[in-house]
Amino acid sequence: MTRLRLPPWLVLLLPAIIILAAVVLVPLVLSFYSSFTAYQLTRPETLWKWIGTFNYRKAAGDANFWWAFGRTVLLLTIALNLEMLLGLGLAVMVSKVTTGQRLLRTAMMFPMMFSPVLVGFQFKFIFNDNVGLVNNALQSLGLTDVAIPWLVDGHLALFSIIFAEIWTSTSVFAILILAGLYAIPQDPVEAAKVDGCTPWQSFRFVTLPFLMPFIYIAMAIRSLDVARAYDIVQIMTNGGPARRTELLWTLIGRTAYVDARMGYANAMGYIAILLSIFFTIYFFRKLTAARSELGMGV
Amino acid sequence: MKRLAGVSVAALMLGLSGTAFAEGEFAGVTLEAKLIGGQQYEALYARIPEWEKMTGATVKIISQKNHFELDKEFKSDLAASTTNWCVGSNHSSFASQYPSLYTDLTPLIPADQVAEYVPANIAAATLDGKLVMLPRAQFDVSALYYQKSLYTDPAKAEAFKAKFGYDLAVPETWDQLRDQAEFFASPPNFYGTQYAGKDEAIVGRFYELVVANGGKLFNDDFSPAFNSDAGKQSLQWFVDLYKAGAVPPGTTNYLWDDLGNGFASGTIGLNLDWPGWAGFFNDPAASKVAGNVGVAPAPKGSAGVRTGWSGFHGFSVTENCANKEAAAALVLFLTNEESQILESSAGPLPSRTKVWEHVVDAAKSDPYKTEVLAAFQETGKTAFAVPATPYWIEATNLIYPELQAAILGDKTVDEALQAASDAVDGLMRENGVY
């Protein structure tokens, strides 16, 4: 089998490693290098202009960057937690339904069919202050007689973005948690009922601990590809107005392609990647802990 | 992309002396082209097979994307040094960003041909003495769309006169426009006007207002000049409208599509906008104000100058193109009289003097179209392009958040302009502009 004298596990992993190296690792090395240069897209010769850690120092000293950084962490925290809670609620409700579950489960995953670009446009129009769906509805119902500037007001704009983000991504949580609910052994739940638990107590003390691994899996997945929210935010507000919704990704995207300052953008990008990896590893740790808590393999 | 060996340059130059080409003159040549995609722009490309048949060349469209994606792609191409394709769509506002990408067309296009384009357009297409693009019939400048019914109500006219002391008529100055916008506004159902509120769009609007108010955005060395009285007066205009509720509260997040949809929904009184919308606004299937749309030349600022931030699409030939002659011939063909007539028949404005005449003539039986053309032609007379610096777009990204901050009240006008000016100054210095 192993004419190359490679251990079988390596043979099996090789395709994955090669593809990831080619598509992710090599480009990353390239962009890592360029983060130490004054690289500007429109002037290829600048790729060779080594400026050391200038870009990193510039980012570190840029208030706008740190605001975006903080805002990104805030948005991630709020969005991930809310998605988790809503996904949990949704999954529990769906799991309790006896007929038409197939349809409900599909409907539950509906937002996952929407490309992030489309979601961006969709919510930009829905939250339009003048002719948007939300304001039209509120005004028709007589709930308000002003045009609420959903995408402009400091708090509302962040809210709108989070809403769009939650709308697209709660499904991921719901589907994973639903799978978890189906996987829970019924005995301990029934034991809890007999032990005197109210439905809420048996959920809190028995079901939830069982669900934790699934929740952390969902968290890990989401923190892996949460940067996809870039498409949504870019179209909805592009970080504006007055940088009120500026996130790391919109800042990096604009710096990289519109301003064409690739070197600087890559330096900021690396800081963003570290943030993302931190979240991911954090949730992986939590996942392992939750699993061993349940005594389920490593 | 093999260069055809048997064709001499002299023969080519001869062949280019008119818009008619010698039969099969570029036989065997393949040109790769990156052309802007989208419904408004693609009708023209139907003419390409005609040119292919005429010259024997083959055109391969290797990229067809919208404007902003194309911009990203050109920059990526520069970075990857994959610039040996030949013909690319270009835009006057973006052209200055790719100084090394495109070749000078002057030696490739006879001067008498160049003279047939609108001189102001040719001037804007010339950067550092290089003619980098030939304009197609996609000339853009903004004129004032308005709802005609606003000016036919005697009660309104009377109330207006009582309040402001002059007659209510389609505004000729930006101050009048502000008065009227505030007068007409009745939020949340109706707003006097609106403006693009982000990205390059608001900076462009600010820029033309600064010019109309007698100021400048940049000094000749491209150091910022907008932190001036004219600049403050201009920004104050945006702030006043926002504070008075005369514009939709979301206006700082609007881009062109939001503006167009807003005016078409009938909730906006006065709207400075592009010619591309003219047909849309008067189409009953798309617009509620169809039949009620008036178009006037852009108003004037305090210096008596009309606003006239303008731009146009065109085609360029790359420096690394293996067969520039053929490429230039294609560019010329796509912007020749017939092409421009074809393209402008759908609404966009031409950039050839003769075609303007033709278009105006053709619209005689259609009063709306005539009105539109008159307004844009009048505005176009004093139109001006964006500052010719490669850092224009980057500068707009530094300026617009500050403008927004002032409009939303996060900063005062003075603070915002100071911050924007400092940021742009830093940018220019970092890039060694001065």
Added chain:
Amino acid sequence: MASNASHRARKRALSAAHFIGLFLAMSLICLPGLWIVLNSFRPTVEIMAKPPVWIPNSLNLDHYRAMFGGVGEGGVPVLTYFRNSLIISVTSTLVALLVGMAGGYAFARYRFKGKAALFVGLMATRAVPGVALSLPLFIIMARAGIIDTHFGLILTYVALNVPFTVWLIDGFFRQVPRELAEAAEIDGCTRWQAFWRVEFPVARAGIASAGIFAFLTSWNEYALASQLTRSVNSKTMPVGLLDFTSQFTLNWGGMCALAVLMIIPALVLTFLVQKHLIAGLTFGGVKG
């Protein structure tokens, strides 16, 4: 202590609350999507109207007709985009599954040094934002001459999906008892046959769920596709959406029509495999 009657009443109240809650949640989930579907059938004048038009006055297929129409009539090469999307998504999903199966099997069945680190390393590649990746990737692909080809995008999507498929499938193979393959080997299968005939069928549901996630990711991806595709050779539908924008205008109704075309296949596919999806995630989740 509560009586039987009050317990019954509470049960009924609870189930009513459950129904209402579910109804509200589903409305919130579906309405924005249905709004898009509805818009694709309405004339532009009614979509963003004020006062709003709640009950459509007229529904028609104009946006669809225009979309399928020729150049200059608002047409976009939608069928080509659809074909590109389908080829790219299906192929990249299948390849990602194959690579993921090999990798997942290795993680599940073999012990080796640095396993945990390698695993987290694989996962972390997914954490790289597309924005940071797109340009260097473009440069490399441009040099390799695979820009604007199906192959380039397929390769990219495989890389995008492999970490997740490895993870999910790894978790699933751990659930399949080792004895199963051993029994098959004793019954005369080669190791390879043992995998295909015994372990693979048992792990099918998990593989299906990894597949649907990979498919949806590829089907909807925009940021990288916009960079790596250029023309009808390889442009996918999410990139095609932007064909409805020009410098100053945006044809929202047309976009909605294309969006509907994008959503339907994904929806059908999800509906068909969602049972496996749940089963697969169940296995993949608990242990792993």
Added chain:
Amino acid sequence: MAQVQLQGIVKAYGALRVVHAIDLDIADGEFVVLVGPSGCGKSTTLRMIAGLEDISGGALRIGDRVVNDLPPRDRNISMVFQNYALYPHMTVRENLGFSLKIAKRAEAEIAKAVTEAAEILSLTPLLERKPGQLSGGQRQRVAMGRAIVRHPDVFLFDEPLSNLDAKLRTQMRVEIKKLHQRLGTTIVYVTHDQVEAMTLADRIVIMRDGRIEQIGTPLEVFETPVNTFVATFIGSPPMNLLAGRIAGGAVELADGTRLPIPPGHGAAEGRAVTFGVRADNIMPVGHALPPTAHMAEVEMEVQLSEPLGTETLLFAMLAGTEVQAKMLNPRPVPLGERLRFQISLDKCHLFDADSGVALRV
């Protein structure tokens, strides 16, 4: 403590009935075992008593309350599950104290109850472990401990020993019996193992297809089964059943062998019947079958013998049916040997061939 009363209890899933109007009175402190083959409705019945399944019809009383619609927590019962149903994320101590914590008892009280239960079940050294670290028998004891800490009115056991190996099962059986003697709490116990039922129960309830076949003390159901189902289900090896017909005041088997009608039984001439005899009551002549008032003899050919040490089980053919017999003084039996067997007629049974009902007079 309390009695449990089932009155016409029905369980139906839509049109499908799985429990058909069961009546059962369980006295205070009684140990009742529900036994039957899988799918007979015994677990469903237990779960209805627990409140884990909705009751489709009839009335269920625990103590003097009708509890049909009460949730489990208001029934004051505790239950030991087949798979133990321990909370994997809690230590043994937390598992034991969980129900008391939920009931908001004082810390000290919980600690005391847990210590006490742990003592009784020898769990004290394991208190800080998690279920994943325990052996099967230990988990079983934790599950029981969890049931006893709260001093419920009724204990419910759902096949608690089925996941243990044979030796441990015997051991735990004894422990459960002792526990009952010590606590005196009402117990309802479900099993499919008739040995468990016989050894543990005060009264056995034999169920089949959602109906109760017979209720009685272990001896009653062993000695006077009401039908062939109970006769074959209770007792090991199962009772031999021989098809025959009443002819001339005796049972005539297919090959013409005639057996007298067992005393206390009777049937009309010509009726198709089944003759039942346990292996304990049919032995080769000379093998110490305890003599009873009425005896009979048959000759059979031995097919197979299974020496078990103190006794040997013989498989022989009679009228085309395999019959199991015992041999109390074991000796090697060559295959195909023909032996004469004695039958204790007083311990034999006669059932109707069609309905299987015992034909006692």
